[in-house]
Amino acid sequence: MPLSNKHLLGLQGVSKEDINLILDTAKTFREVLERPIKKVPTLQGKTIVNLFYESSTRTRISFELAEKRLSADTVNFAVSTSSVNKGESLKDTIRNIEAMKIDMVVIRHSAAGTPLYLTKVCDASIINAGDGIHEHPTQALLDMYSIRERAGKLKGLKICIVGDIAHSRVALSNVFGLITMGAKVSVCGPATMIPRRIDELGVNVIHDIDEAIQENDILNVLRIQLERKAGANFPSLREYATYFGITQDRLERNRKDILILHPGPINRGIEISSEVADGSDQIILTQVTNGVAVRMAVLYLLGTQN
């Protein structure tokens, strides 16, 4: 069964069937990755361009590995090694790349909507690897994969995303995907970090971390971006840690059976205390291998449509 769309621009509007298909396919690839020969010839002869306008080593390496394991030919185009700095427009860049006869483009860009724009000026399948503070669908699929792997399901789970929701592309993709899969989604963070009217997307807004722990089965804790630390968004890291940080004490006071997902690396003592980070079997650190498997699934499903 193929995916119903040629591109993966975000999880908004992606059906339950498609998400299940991606997660199930990722499970198969996860098994492939356990074998001694980790490579499959599925995308032999296909050319994929990794177009990274914003540095993101982890996402880029994960995509590159996934592409290699599927035997695709890859071209890396990073902002520092390209003509982008010389003022070449996005459109010119795409035209030039397209002359190379490419099948797929994986794009990371600081401006929301850029992947959608690419679909209009180029024939390749477009995969969004993060656009501004809009969406980052493969990261959210990875989160959902990890939760499903551990909790056995997504439907009916109560999941709270904790942190700087307003400046996170992962949060919005998680919201769309999880709601589609039948989870009950909340967000928790200081009011200055919650985007306006997000409740209208069907999300419950919480400003009390204890309530978030009590009311949910799973916390998806975002990394606090230290460069954005104090100032207009929140008073100080210390205050954030005190009022929104997840500590052993808090977990014990509220409920113990909650699972905590974190993309790593953890800012210890800020969003999660060292004690919880090291000692607890309640924490799910996102597995690099899962990330590769999910991205292999997306590339495979989009790359083998006719």
Add this chain to the structure above:
Amino acid sequence: MKVILKDINLFHPAQNIDEKNTSVLLEDGKISKRGELSKDDIKDAKVFELKGKYVVPGFFDMHVHFREPGREDEETVISGSNSAANGGFTGVACMPNTEPAIDSAEIINFIKKQAKNHLVDVYPIAAATVGRKGKVLSPMAELGDAGAVAVSDDGVAIKSASILRRVLEYSKMYNIPVIEHCEDESLAGGAMNEGVNSTLLGLPPLPSVAEDLTVNRDILLAEYTGWKVHIAHISTKNAVRMVREAKQRGLNITAEATPHHFTLTDDLLKSYNTNLKMNPPLRTGKDVAEIIEGLKDGTIDCIASDHAPHSIEEKEQEFQNAPNGIIGLETEIGLTLSELYHKKILGLKEIVERLSVNPRKILNIPLPKFDLGETANFTILDLDLIWTVDATQFKSKSKNSPFDKRLLTGKSISTINNGKMFFEGEMITI
């Protein structure tokens, strides 16, 4: 030359003229006879059969950007004037955010020179502060003498309350109106209206309260200094309410709204189409409803386009990096007639007031009259013509319109002024 406009409806509400199925004889661009025409009148005249069309006092757009000097690749005074004539306007006031800004008598004179002999009268608006930087008062007396009809730092609001106060005190001495782009600087910088759509699209948000705060500041300072402020491109529900209340209190506050702000909402931005990016941004359905209410009850005095040309290269980039602004002169009347007249929100009388009478009144420009001997300054409307917008046919140098391919009802089919007539895409000397 003799020109006859045959079988027209003459309509000039400010002069109480409402004559159906009549004719007008023009000689050398002046009105020489109205009503029944004799054989002698018709002899050697060029006759335009215009049955059922309305002849109204030439429309005036008090908010356009002509990009000259500085960005002549996007628009010039001439191309902008051609766009105005084609759109149905015989007069415009152009904003000072050129490069350099219109902040000296030399630049006013330059623009007047460029506009000379055109059908469209071009009235420059000067910067309120030098370079629109909000620090030093512009030489308003001299600018007014050179021909500036108002002052504004449009593109931004006048930077601080203290400098706005001085601008108001000073401009009042010379009877120069102050036009404000209302946007609180500390809340500015977003790419679209803040709301559920900006959250969904991940675009940097620009809250409506940024406009409301500055409208509030401006009303209070107008009251305090006893002078007037014209609110440009009003776009929020609260701003309309504040202007309504200020008028009820007898303050000298006027306002204009653009066709895009009474027609479109931020729901459309899902496409990330940069031709939907402007400042103030498209707002919500509730804001649109309040603007329509304001147009209806007279809170909003004028309709103006905020015609803002941009090259294709500038608009074809990432949404948050693309410049603000859309062109509007050639869709303004079609949208006004489709959205306000045919939907029975405004009658033709109110439309003539919003597009011809009031903008001139605010800028102290005499209203064209239909008396014998007067220069014919007409817009000719076909209220029921159904047409499709085609940006490739625009006279503007730029094509950045979100209304391309839209079906509209009602159009200006001709403009006449300064001894010239624009008809079927051509400029004729009459």
